[in-house]
Amino acid sequence: MTLFSLLLVLGWERLFKLGEHWQLDHRLEPLFRRRRHFSLLRTLAMTLLAMAITALVVWSLKGILFGVAQLLLWILIGLLCIGAGSVRMHYHAYLKAASHDDVAAHQAMAAELTLIHGVPVECSEREFLRELQNALIWINFRYYLAPLFWFVVGGPYGPVLLVGYAFLRAWQSWLAKHQSPLERAQSGVDGLLHVIDWIPARLAGVAYALLGHGEKALPAWFAALTDRHRSQYQVLTSLAQFSLERDPHLDKVETPRIAVALAKRISLVLVVVVALLTIYGTLV
Numbered sequence: 001m002t003l004f005s006l007l008l009v010l011g012w013e014r015l016f017k018l019g020e021h022w023q024l025d026h027r028l029e030p031l032f033r034r035r036r037h038f039s040l041l042r043t044l045a046m047t048l049l050a051m052a053i054t055a056l057v058v059w060s061l062k063g064i065l066f067g068v069a070q071l072l073l074w075i076l077i078g079l080l081c082i083g084a085g086s087v088r089m090h091y092h093a094y095l096k097a098a099s100h101d102d103v104a105a106h107q108a109m110a111a112e113l114t115l116i117h118g119v120p121v122e123c124s125e126r127e128f129l130r131e132l133q134n135a136l137i138w139i140n141f142r143y144y145l146a147p148l149f150w151f152v153v154g155g156p157y158g159p160v161l162l163v164g165y166a167f168l169r170a171w172q173s174w175l176a177k178h179q180s181p182l183e184r185a186q187s188g189v190d191g192l193l194h195v196i197d198w199i200p201a202r203l204a205g206v207a208y209a210l211l212g213h214g215e216k217a218l219p220a221w222f223a224a225l226t227d228r229h230r231s232q233y234q235v236l237t238s239l240a241q242f243s244l245e246r247d248p249h250l251d252k253v254e255t256p257r258i259a260v261a262l263a264k265r266i267s268l269v270l271v272v273v274v275a276l277l278t279i280y281g282t283l284v
Helices: 002-016 024-033 040-060 064-081 085-099 103-113 125-153 155-178 181-187 189-196 198-211 214-224 232-244 254-283
Strands: none
Touching (some): 002 064, 002 254, 024 155, 040 189, 064 125, 064 155, 085 103, 085 125, 085 254, 103 125, 125 155, 125 232, 125 254, 155 189, 181 189, 189 198, 198 254, 214 232
16 A cells, blocks of 8 residues: 555645645644744654654544555655755746846745755855755755655554654744744754664665765765764765766756756666565565
8 A cells, every 4th residue: 555655645735735735844833823832842743743644634534445545645745745846936037037037036036945944154156056056956855765664664553653754844844944043952852853863864875875986975875874964965965976976966957957857876776676665565
């Protein structure tokens, strides 16, 4: 059921998910706006509550209509948690503004795309485009690769783990957009996601390493296995840059397109791997 649900979700997301309507982040905003106090304990409590409610609903639908009701719930949860509908709109708006040399508009959209980690102050155009590429690689990881990982490894509890991850991702994005860095730090969400992203970041990283310069990328990936100091963002994007460094960071339209094309290729490769492992496991 996991593979079938995943394929349906990814197909629907690519064809129809173009805005915030099917985005869990958007649905949680009314809840987040009521938060006035921030702490790690509150973040954990909200996340565990969301996971408990999901588990209760999944369990309550077990066996109804020969499992069809539960399958539909899996698909609904996948649609809400996998995919970056609103972020894709920002990306396309950036490309449109950049192609028309609308500096203010394309910088505004770039700021939306680099919301979580930002861009260094007073950086050169080349450095800016490199950071934009990194942001797009990270967006693909956060909205596709990491959710896919938790959905698959969770087995029968995949939707529960997926909701927990998507909740933390939405909470971090909302804090970055609407609250101060101090309140975001008090929430502890960055630290939680740093731990949760450790394994999926390295699994995605090896795919980028294999597509990059092997003589450089693979040693860097092995070094990342024992790296406890750098953020997962730095680990993943540094490995991705081994594949991206072949292309110059010069054109403000083509540079982000190259990163998105690479990210899509990695996503496709990992989905195929999951499908093959699932079929192998079923046969064996």
